[in-house]
Amino acid sequence: MSTLTARPLHQFELNTLSHVPDVYAWSALNDLPYGDDVVPVVDLESPDAVGLIGRACEEWGAFQITGHGIPLHLLDRVEAQTRRLFSLPTAQKLKAARGPGRLSGYGLANTSSFYSNIFWSEGFTIVGSPHDDARKLWPEDHEEHCCVMEEYNRLIKDLSGRLLRWMMLAMGLHDEDMDWAGLLSKADPVLQLNYYPVCPEPDRAIGIAHHTDSSFITILYQSSGESGLQLVHREDAAGPARWVTVPPRRGALVVNVGDLCEIVFNGRIRSVMHRAIVNRTQTRISVAFFCGPPPEFNVAPMEKLIGPNERPAYPAMSWPEFLSLKRKLYNKTLEYLRSPEQEAEDHKNTSETTNQ
Ligand SMILES: O=C(O)CCC(=O)C(=O)O
Ligand SMILES: [Fe+2]
Numbered sequence: 001m002s003t004l005t006a007r008p009l010h011q012f013e014l015n016t017l018s019h020v021p022d023v024y025a026w027s028a029l030n031d032l033p034y035g036d037d038v039v040p041v042v043d044l045e046s047p048d049a050v051g052l053i054g055r056a057c058e059e060w061g062a063f064q065i066t067g068h069g070i071p072l073h074l075l076d077r078v079e080a081q082t083r084r085l086f087s088l089p090t091a092q093k094l095k096a097a098r099g100p101g102r103l104s105g106y107g108l109a110n111t112s113s114f115y116s117n118i119f120w121s122e123g124f125t126i127v128g129s130p131h132d133d134a135r136k137l138w139p140e141d142h143e144e145h146c147c148v149m150e151e152y153n154r155l156i157k158d159l160s161g162r163l164l165r166w167m168m169l170a171m172g173l174h175d176e177d178m179d180w181a182g183l184l185s186k187a188d189p190v191l192q193l194n195y196y197p198v199c200p201e202p203d204r205a206i207g208i209a210h211h212t213d214s215s216f217i218t219i220l221y222q223s224s225g226e227s228g229l230q231l232v233h234r235e236d237a238a239g240p241a242r243w244v245t246v247p248p249r250r251g252a253l254v255v256n257v258g259d260l261c262e263i264v265f266n267g268r269i270r271s272v273m274h275r276a277i278v279n280r281t282q283t284r285i286s287v288a289f290f291c292g293p294p295p296e297f298n299v300a301p302m303e304k305l306i307g308p309n310e311r312p313a314y315p316a317m318s319w320p321e322f323l324s325l326k327r328k329l330y331n332k333t334l335e336y337l338r339s340p341e342q343e344a345e346d347h348k349n350t351s352e353t354t355n356q
Pocket of ligand 2: 211218274288
């Protein structure tokens with residue numbers, strides 16, 4: 001997730017193009033080799049779920065989940081409502097366009113403002129209640145959309161609290177160390193709907209370029225059919241860092257570790273670099289739930305994860321401070337926070353505070 005400035009939608013209607021115009025063309029999409037590793041699938045009803053989640057977080061920063069309790073018919077309705085929204089005429093979608101300083105509404109993915117080239121996708125962000133924007137899209141007929149999105153938000157928020165609690169238990173912590181359900185109840189849910197039209201030259205375009213999500217975790221629904229989500233498996237004994245595809249699995253959801261979890265868990269787990277590629281034959285949709293904190297959240301490693309003679313791997317800051325750093329440094333934010341220069345800066349600030 002991010003609160004980056006929205007950028008206006010480009011004039012092209014992607015569905016109608018027979019080639020990729022230069023502003024949509026990306027080079028260096030094959031920057032890493034491709035691996036055929038399989039992202040772990042965790043059945044949340046399994047007695048080993050906590051351990052499997054912990055291992056997946058440490059090794060991958062991502063996993064798929066089944067047995068999550070969100071009914072298949074609700075996932076189907078979320079997909080149908082998402083497709084219904086993106087199939088509206090452009091002029092109608094633009095009635096709910098994200099304006100300056102506004103996070104909700106129709107537009108390109110928020111991260112697109114970091115690039116001069118354009119993503120082969122459209123996005124629609126729902127922050128908090130879906131009603132205001134849905135009324136602009138369907139003045140007479142938005143009830144069903146809102147009911148479905150609200151029900152999904154309610155269940156997925158609950159699920160994200162359960163997952164975060166299990167991640168914490170897997171790291172050897174206990175319930176008293178963080179009240180996840182209490183924390184998340186104060187945060188506004190953020191749903192990002194993504195639509196990837198078919199692309200006549202998929203090797204030259206990108207749906208959403210590589211990034212990490214700022215949230216604690218992201219829970220992603222992806223439509224079945226063609227794969228699109230790819231993530232980086234970092235270098236290990238099996239080979240160098242590589243792109244790995246996460247194929248859609250009917251009924252399963254993907255969990256991605258975000259920047260906040262990397263910090264809160266003091267680097268024990270890493271936020272996962274990922275992107276969405278496009279294809280020639282099938283439109284694809286995804287629905288990302290960004291599980292973030294309330295504005296007053298203090299972004300800092302949990303004390304119990306810092307050894308007796310160790311410094312925290314990341315400095316403490318407020319959530320708005322983190323977001324503003326991310327707006328400046330984007331994919332380099334965590335690297336910067338872990339860097340020795342930042343450590344020196346942090347040390348200087350601490351001595352100044354203690355000397356006052
Ligand atoms: O569509 C996808 O598979 C990925 C979407 C994504 O990474 C995002 O919305 O942040
Ligand atoms: Fe993402």
